[in-house]
Amino acid sequence: MKAAFFNDHGGPEVIQVGECPNPEPGEREVRVEVKAASLNHLDLWVRRGLPGLKLEMPHIGGSDMAGVIDTVGPEVTGWEPGDRVVVNPGVWCGTCEWCKRGQHPLCVSYQILGEHVAGGFAELAVVPVTSLYRIPEEFPFEKAAASALVYQTAWRGLVTQGGLQPGETVLVTGASGGVSTAAIQISKHFGARVFAVTSGPENMARVQRLGADLVIDRLEEDFSKRVWKETGKRGVDLVLDSVGEATWENCIRALSRLGRMVVYGATTGPGGHVNIARLFWSQTKIMGSTMATQAEFERVMDLVVRGELHPVIDAVWSLGQVKEAHERLEAGGVFGKLVIAP
Ligand SMILES: [Zn+2]
Incomplete structure (x- = not known):
């Protein structure tokens, strides 16, 4: 062959x-x-x-x-x-x-x-x-x-690990990547409000077309400050990130009280600082996710073949x-x- x-x-x-x-x-x-x-x-x-x-x-x-x-x-x-x-x-x-x-x-x-x-x-x-x-x-x-890989990773990260609920606000970083484009669609499918972080006007327009409610250009502004402003200093319920070191602290800063952050990669490096006092005062959760079970894979593929995810x-x-x-x-x-x- x-x-x-x-x-x-x-x-x-x-x-x-x-x-x-x-x-x-x-x-x-x-x-x-x-x-x-x-x-x-x-x-x-x-x-x-x-x-x-x-x-x-x-x-x-x-x-x-x-x-x-x-x-x-x-x-x-x-x-x-x-x-x-x-x-x-x-x-x-x-x-x-x-x-x-x-x-x-x-x-x-x-x-x-x-x-x-x-x-x-x-x-x-x-x-x-x-x-x-x-x-x-x-x-x-x-x-x-x-x-196969991107939709199952996004599904387990958002739904199983992240516990995504209708009406919540989700932040997706590195939004032009494969898992992120899947995550934006899955979040919208759940009836969430989606903030997406990407770079450059071309990606901004593409991410917008995927259905993100607010697209932030990371080259133009600090995304955690923008999230703070857009949510009336509340923060988002759920963050999905694989950028790692470069976005770590800003992602945590963007979380609401009781917010959850799910990481499924660390492209820019595996190091990250956590302010422990902030963690217990805001009662946030930081957790990992990778790939998915066969049941999760089948569930998300059902939505893909039915044309509900693109x-x-x-x-x-x-x-x-x-x-x-x-x-x-x-x-x-x-x-x-x-x-x-x-
Ligand atoms: Zn085994």
Whole structure:
């Protein structure tokens, strides 16, 4: 099969496109003929190399994929060749304490397709049967592949961890990113009032079109001060952030009393200071979130395939353009998702 892979960590130049052996499905696995895959920032970090991540080379990236089942492995029931699917990028053991509690992303041996094991930047990919979601006949593969990781991450962060309620005010930072664009839509779906932080007039206009009630240009003003002003010195009920160090203190400052802040990444660095006195006086909660359970994934994908949430696709490229896609995402300025159609 044809695939985009790398043999060494490094810059985008390590990515090659060529022939790889066809993967064979094992027990409770299926092989998917990949029709669309999408790029995440995770792909860039995996390519550069992450501490403690030891990969089998050559490594095929791409956590998000959608396609048609091509072969089913032993002990697979309910699925057959020809079924149209999108794949939850999470892989879990099913037997540890956290899996038994249904908390798949907390599995002690949790893995992500395209990160720890081969992903979807290939003509074929082998995935666990537990991660499949059936997509309707008319639903485009590109949209499905653009949804899986970002919508589940936004859903668990806002709804499960963040406890989002109708009528609340939500602040989303880094608003042009994949998870953030999903988060703005999910918040609006819940009937929340959404403040979004982004940069530059072009992103401002795009974020506005997604339905954000107030868009703040972080290059023009201090977003926490603006939030304070817009809410009559009350603050927002919920903050969703993955920027990390650079926005940490401003995010906490933007919270209302009893406010909740959910972090699902730390792009600008993992350090952050907390004023403990402020924390107990305002009785706020700061919590983490990553990926989602299969139940959360299925719930949010139901909304995507019903057309209630709208995946944002920046561009659709071929397998031969995976290197260029890495360069483009790395350079910034991508709005929504870059999709690869093998
Ligand atoms: Zn487990």
